[in-house]
């Protein structure tokens with residue numbers, strides 16, 4: 008009798024949190040489909056994970072800022088005979104300033120990557136999870152999606168959408184055995200800030216505010232297993248988050264910003 012193997016799909020698996028998701032899911036025995044643009048990185052990770060964990064690892068290089076990418080990923084998964092039980096929508100980048108960057112196509116591509124592709128991945132992969140009575144979805148959002156921030160018209164709002172999507176999705180599919188969770192990390196040691204040209208932020212932010220990808224991913228996987236539809240990762244951010252959600256906190260921040268501008 009063959010034991011049914013479970014498969015996970017991780018986007019943004021060429022660095023940072025995506026690599027760590029791939030490692031921890033492989034350690035839990037999941038076969039993997041790894042997605043990002045840099046194929047060499049995906050292939051070398053696949054080689055290591057296959058050798059270390061004896062799981063099957065497929066790679067598919069794709070740019071998620073292009074509208075047809077989610078459908079191409081689904082077609083590839085079918086071609087490989089992989090049924091996706093665990094979906095991690097992790098790929099993301101900081102994006103450009105909504106008002107300063109004058110090329111709309113830059114913003115359209117970023118919104119596609121950050122929101123539309125995630126919605127489409129859920130649209131394509133979740134119904135079959137419901138049919139099979141088992142599934143897990145982690146959408147990697149951010150603490151930046153928990154509160155409006157001055158001059159953040161792009162990244163934070165897109166993560167706020169992922170949090171709202173994940174909560175509603177979880178509510179909708181839970182009775183079918185599928186759970187969805189928005190993982191909200193704070194500052195995490197990955198390539199994210201270097202890619203965004205924000206190395207100064209790394210220097211200006213105190214060390215205690217930074218977490219390792221290993222911790223963030225472990226907390227994310229545990230949260231979706233426990234049925235938490237929003238997981239703020241990192242003890243410091245978990246302590247602080249309830250204040251951010253208090254009804255008087257947003258008006259206070261707006262007053263503070265207005266005062267600083269006087």
Ligand SMILES: NC(=O)c1ccc[n+]([C@@H]2O[C@H](COP(=O)([O-])OP(=O)(O)OC[C@H]3O[C@@H](n4cnc5c(N)ncnc54)[C@H](OP(=O)(O)O)[C@@H]3O)[C@@H](O)[C@H]2O)c1
Nearest residue numbers: 019021022023024043044045071098099194195197198199
């Ligand atoms: N690091 C932090 O402090 C932090 C905090 C909160 C939330 N997050 C979120 O965590 C997630 C992972 O980021 P990270 O910190 O691990 O950063 P990272 O090391 O820069 O990894 C980003 C990943 O996304 C992929 N990606 C970017 N644009 C893509 C595109 N157009 N198509 C396909 N894949 C794309 C990258 O792969 P390729 O370049 O190979 O395509 C890479 O694998 C992001 O959603 C980010 O917003 C990060």
